[in-house]
Amino acid sequence: MGTELTEEQKIHYLTVALGDRCPFCGCTDIESIYDGPITTQDWEVIMDIRCPDCKAKWRDIYTLSDVEDIEEEDSHDNA
Numbered sequence: 001m002g003t004e005l006t007e008e009q010k011i012h013y014l015t016v017a018l019g020d021r022c023p024f025c026g027c028t029d030i031e032s033i034y035d036g037p038i039t040t041q042d043w044e045v046i047m048d049i050r051c052p053d054c055k056a057k058w059r060d061i062y063t064l065s066d067v068e069d070i071e072e073e074d075s076h077d078n079a
Contacts, residue, residue, distance in 0.1 A: 003024065003056065005023055005024075005058065009023045009024070010023065019060060022051035022053065022054060022056060023056075023058065024051065024054050024056040025051060025053050025054040025056070027051050027052070027053040027054065029051075029052055029053065030049055030050065030051050030052075031049070031050060031052065032047050032048065032049055032050075033048040033049065033050050033057070043063060043064060044061050044062060044063050045061070045062040045063075046059055046060070046061055046062075047059070047060045047062070048060075
């Protein structure tokens with residue numbers, strides 16, 4: 001699709017829609033375009049997304065924001 005995201009659409013997508021709606025038409029049925037391993041570049045994870053309604057495609061860019069321990073559940077055998 002030849003349409004470019006405006007700054008207003010980007011801000012709305014990131015802060016209001018929280019990445020759950022198409023930034024062009026508002027459709028909630030967006031999906032990732034997965035063609036193999038997740039792409040990483042310069043400490044970012046890049047995921048291509050498409051909208052089945054308006055056929056728009058865009059790229060979500062994720063950055064590492066935190067890290068935490070995984071708490072193990074107690075595993076007691078009662079046998």
